[in-house]
Amino acid sequence: MLPLLNHIKKVEFIEARLLRDCTVINGVGFLLNGWRNWQELPTVGLSSATVSSKIVKKNTIYTVKLTATLKEKFEPLNRHLCYRLTTVTGGQFILGTFDKPYVISTVTDNYPGTVTEKAGTTLTAEYSNIFGLLAILD
Numbered sequence: 001m002l003p004l005l006n007h008i009k010k011v012e013f014i015e016a017r018l019l020r021d022c023t024v025i026n027g028v029g030f031l032l033n034g035w036r037n038w039q040e041l042p043t044v045g046l047s048s049a050t051v052s053s054k055i056v057k058k059n060t061i062y063t064v065k066l067t068a069t070l071k072e073k074f075e076p077l078n079r080h081l082c083y084r085l086t087t088v089t090g091g092q093f094i095l096g097t098f099d100k101p102y103v104i105s106t107v108t109d110n111y112p113g114t115v116t117e118k119a120g121t122t123l124t125a126e127y128s129n130i131f132g133l134l135a136i137l138d
Contacts, residue, residue: 008047010086011068011123012038015079019098029135030094038084042071044120049085049095051133062132066095066125073121076105083125084136092136096127103127 014036023031047068053060066083081103082096096103106124110117 006091007088008049008066008068008085009088011041011043011047011066012084012086013041013081014038014084016082016096016098016102017080019082022098024097024131024134025137026131029137030097031137033138041068041074041123044069044071046088047085049093049133053132059130061128061130063126063128064095064133065127066123068123069118070107070121070123073109074107074123076107081105081125085133093133094136095125095133097129097131097134101127101129 018036019032022033025031047066049064049066051062051064053062055061066085080096082094082098083103085093085095087093104126106126108122108124110119110122112119
C-alpha cells in the first residue's frame with residue numbers, strides 16, 4: 001500500500017562531494033553511512049516533488065522535479081547540491097547523488113504586478129538519472 005501522506009514539510013541541502021562515502025542501492029534506497037551536516041532551507045508551506053519515468057534505449061530514466069517556496073534568498077552558486085526531503089510522516093528521501101549527473105538548481109525571484117500573485121523566491125531542482133528519488137535507509 002502506498003503512503004498517503006507524502007507531503008514534503010522540510011527541505012535541506014548538502015554539497016554532493018560530502019556524500020562520496022555513501023552507498024546507493026539501486027531500486028531500494030540510499031545509505032548515508034553516518035552523520036551529515038545538512039543545512040535547512042526555510043520554506044513557506046509544503047514543498048512538492050514530482051517523479052516521472054521513461055524508457056530510453058531499454059533503460060528506465062527517472063526525472064524528479066522539486067519545487068519549494070523559500071522565505072529568504074538562496075544562492076546555489078556553482079555548487080553541486082543534493083537535497084534531503086522530509087515528509088510529514090517522517091520519511092526521508094534524497095534528491096541527487098555524489099556523482100554525475102548532478103541536480104540542476106534554479107532560483108527564481110518573483111516580483112508580481114498584482115497583489116493576487118505569489119511573491120517571493122522559488123527553488124526548482126531537477127534531476128534525471130537511473131535512480132530517481134531514493135529513500136534514505138539510515
